[in-house]
Amino acid sequence: MKSSKENFQKAHIVIIGSGIIGKFNALELSELGFRITIIDPTELQNSSYGALGLLMGNMYQKRRGRSWDLRKQSIELWPQWITFLQKFNNELNIEKPLIQLTTNExxxxxxVKFIYESNDQNLQILERDSIFIKNINKAFQTKNLKGMISFKDGRINPFSLLQTLDKCLKHKKINFLKGEVIKIRKSNNQWISTTRDNENIKSDMVILCNSLKAIDLIDRISHNITLKPVLGQAMEIDVNDAEVDLLSLPKQFNINGKNIIPKSKNKLIIGSTDEHSTEPEENTFEKLTNFIDKKPNWLMKGKISKKWYGIRSRPEGEPSPIMKNLEDGLIICTGFYKNGILLSPACSKWVANEIKNYFS
Ligand SMILES: Cc1cc2nc3c(=O)[nH]c(=O)nc-3n(C[C@H](O)[C@H](O)[C@H](O)COP(=O)(O)OP(=O)(O)OC[C@H]3O[C@@H](n4cnc5c(N)ncnc54)[C@H](O)[C@@H]3O)c2cc1C
Incomplete structure (x- = not known):
């Protein structure tokens, strides 16, 4: 009898979409021996490139159910992925810890209740007298911040991650086809993906990793899936003020829902990830700095040196993400309106198991 790997080597899998989800799936499946083709019209303009890269797994406050299971699995899988990817970029790493603060009592x-009940040594309460909060208070001139620190959560630089994945995919000789898939259909047990340039790519399986556009490629009558766009935006601010040294701050933290990443002594990234619109509004600066009532002078005088946004897909009527076997040889892996970077290891593992079963 032929080994699974021999079976797998004969099979060709098309992955539509080359964001973080498509790339993780491609690598996981190529490690199993499958022949992979990724199809995407643009490589650099997706929400994965817009992400801040915070990995908020362990600090997730609901410790049961599917969402927690995916987080827990990803937390366990990330160190293995880092070890694997470091062969292609030895500087790739997860910066820990992660701090979450609030002014809301x-x-x-x-x-406090969550930390007490979770009985997890990697989570601790941060009171006003902690050194992290003292430094944040000093810089932002705040007084009433409190929160938690998670030693198991952190941040990976998404740009480095995606570039490293590309290096790795190239090394594994994974095909990349530049094109927009406008139709998929099944014919004689094979899937045919048609691009806007009229190219037809045959495969044994198709995995839809093309976020919002995934639903354009499926039969909406048989598969009742609705995805809504969700905006996430971020900006980099240049601070020209001796009053503050941004490097005195923690490497990554969140205040009242805004993510803050000091990049250098006078550069700061601020991002938000859950806005119910599709187009960024004019007042980006005000929106992203509204995490404190009274902004310090250095922040008020700060100049936006870069700003960007990304549109993610949020499932309606069912939980995020959507990972389903739609029909023989067709899998959908989308709806990552938040935490797509965090969850990519667990999701690609799920896809790989489904495909292993399909071909075994
Ligand atoms: C500002 C911001 C901050 C964020 N911060 C974080 C964070 O800190 N931590 C975290 O975990 N997540 C974060 N996210 C969320 C994260 O970016 C997403 O969850 C993740 O990128 C989703 O990845 P994806 O591969 O599903 O989609 P995408 O990265 O959007 O990729 C989809 C790809 O599909 C392609 N495509 C679309 N249609 C077609 C077609 N017809 N044919 C072929 N290809 C097609 C597109 O070109 C695109 O490349 C953030 C997002 C934003 C915008």
């Missing part, structure tokens, strides 16, 4: 009480 009710939210803080919930955090």
């Amino acid at each position: 009710e939210k803080f009480k919930k955090l």
Whole structure:
């Protein structure tokens, strides 16, 4: 009898979409021996490139259910991925810890209860007298911040991650086809993906990793899936003020829902990831700095040196993400409106198991 790997080597899998989800799936499946083709019209303009790369797994406050299971699995799988990817970029790493702060007393009480009940040594309460909060208070001239620190969560630089994945995919000789898939259909047990340039790519399987556009490629009558766009935006601010040294701050932290990443002594990234619109509004600076009531002078005088946004897909009527076997040889892996970077290891593992079963 032929080994699974021999079976797998004969099979060709098309992955539509080359964001973080498509890339993780491609690598995971190529390691199993499958022949992979990724199809995408643009490589650099997706929400994965817009992400801030925070990995908020362990600090997730609901410790049961599918969402927690995916997080827990990803937390366990990330170190293995880092070891694997470091062969292609030895500087790739996850910067830890991650700090979450609030000025809302009710939210803080919930955090305290969560930490107490989770009995997890990697989570600790941060009171006002902690050194992290003292440094943040000094820089932002705040007084009433409190929160938690998670020693198991952190941040990976998404740009480095995606570039490293590309290097790795190239090394594994994974085909990349530049093109927009406008139709998929099944004919004689094979899937045919048609691009806008009229190219037809035959494969044994198709995995839809093309975020919002995935639903354009499926039969909406048989598969009742609805995805809504969700905006995430970020900006880099240049601070020209001796008053503050941004490197005195923690490497990554969140205040009242805004993610903050000091990049250098006078550069800061601020991002938000859950906005119910599709187009960024004019007042990016005000929106992204509204995490404190009274902004310090250095922040008020700060100049936006870069700003960007990304549109993610949010499932309606079912939880995120959507990972389903739609029909023989067709898998959908989308709806990562948040935490796509965090969840990519667990999701690609799920896809790989489905495909192993399909071909075994
Ligand atoms: C500002 C911002 C901050 C974020 N911060 C974080 C964070 O800190 N941590 C975290 O975990 N997540 C974060 N996210 C979320 C994260 O970016 C997403 O969850 C993740 O990138 C989703 O990846 P994806 O591969 O599903 O989609 P995408 O990266 O959007 O990739 C989809 C790809 O499909 C391609 N495509 C579309 N249609 C077709 C077609 N017809 N044919 C072929 N290809 C097609 C597109 O060109 C695109 O490349 C953030 C997002 C934003 C915008």
